[in-house]
Amino acid sequence: MTDRLQACIVPAGGTVRDAMQALDSGADQIALGVDGDDRLVGVVTDGDLRRALLAGATLDDLVDPYLNREFVAVRASEGRAEVLELMRARRIGAIPVLDGDGRPVGLHLLHTFLVPVERTTHAVVMAGGQGVRLRPLTETVPKPMLRVAGRPILERTILHLVGSGITRISISVNYLGHVIEDHFQDGSRFGARIDYLREDEPLGTAGALGLLPEPPTEPVLLMNGDLVTSADVGGLLDAHASLGAVATIGVRRYVHAVPFGCVEREGDRVVRLEEKPTIEREVNSGIYALSPVAVARVERRVRLSMPDLIDGLLADGLSVAAFEIEDDWIDVGQREQLSRARTGD
DSSP, X not given: OOHHHHHTEEOTTOBHHHHHHHHHHHOSSEEEEEOTTSOEEEXXXXXXXXXXXXXXXXXXXXXXXXXXXXXXXEETTSOHHHHHHHHHHHTOSEEEEEOTTSOEEEEEEHHHHTSOOOEEEEEEEEOOOOOGGGTTTTSSSOGGGSEETTEEHHHHHXXXXXXXXXXXXXXXXXXXXXXXXXXXXXXGGGTSEEEEEEOSSOOHHHHXXXXXXXXXXXXXXXXXXXXXXXXXXXXXXXXXXXXXOSEEEEEEEEEEEOSSEEEEEETTEEEEEEESOEEEEEEEEEEEEEOHHHHTTSOTTOOOOHHHHHHHHHHTTOOEEEEEOOSOEEEOOSHHHHHHHHHTO
């Protein structure tokens, strides 16, 4: 048992004062009441103790009557995601972890879940495109620097990466690259370390990987720079590792409602009529996890698209996996998507 967890324990026969001291010493929102065998029998919060004192309890009264015995606890085998879902569902900020005998061995705290897991992953954000379809908006501002809700798209991406625990970031730049470099500089203002992969000419959606200063030794996260998304990039990287893939593509479900009745026929004979059908496909989100083996295929200053890189991996029988992105995701490639991102519709 850690010193911090021990500080939260109120032993059998403990008083209200003991519980208040446990809350103060542990600073963990909750005190754990145990019996003579150190098994957890109840929990008490600061609010519980305030209500007890208002009801007439004294500091020297036993805390036992004020323990909540219908507490929520988990075993050490429960995963982080499951515990977080339980906290959200039950609207609680702390959950004790018990061993097989019901003794506390840990404590999950909501505020620690909100601190991102630090990752050594190197993220590469592709931001060199000209944004031709968005002209004249992109005549003086590169597409990734167009503002959505008062903030440049690319800044949103950088902050999302940092919030996901990724602080080593390279941005590929070409068209109006100085605007991006002037805004982000070394990245310290955004909690990141940012450098730039400068394309003398457009290298395609994968080509900038060939400009990395050194070959990666672990998977690289590659993202298009014109995405407005809260995609779970940590989940993508975790899935990539667990699946043992050479490349993992973030995919997104795309549903298109055809506004007309559709006819299927064989020659001149109609075989089926379907009124306003819905077509659903999985589309490439522009977010990838790439193992060093995949990155090594990108030659320095040679134009290469991501579809061509993926096709080459598949042709050689290498494993390419998919990870479904269920979070918000908008590819700001045309005025309609930009308008949607700006209005939130």
